[in-house]
Amino acid sequence: REYEIKAGGGLVRVLIGGDKQLKELTLSPDIVDPDDIETLQDLILAAVNEAVATVESTSKQELEKVTGAFGMPGM
DSSP states (O other): OEEEEEETTTTEEEEEETTSOEEEEEEOGGGOOTTOHHHHHHHHHHHHHHHHHHHHHHHHHHHHHHHHHTTOOOO
16 A cells, blocks of 8 residues: 655655555655755655654554454554
């Protein structure tokens, strides 16, 4: 499974796999400002962190569905 996460109104796009490995990082040319590298760094961090959190949350929900179906307590 792959997840697409966007930050900065779509200026930064991350594609991450269910294994938490980044598959792709796309930057809009509009976000590249040599005089404001900090904003670019912040947006990349936000997109990557949200992508990892999305994978973890989805994995947890799917595990709870499986363990709940067998009457097992969730993790």
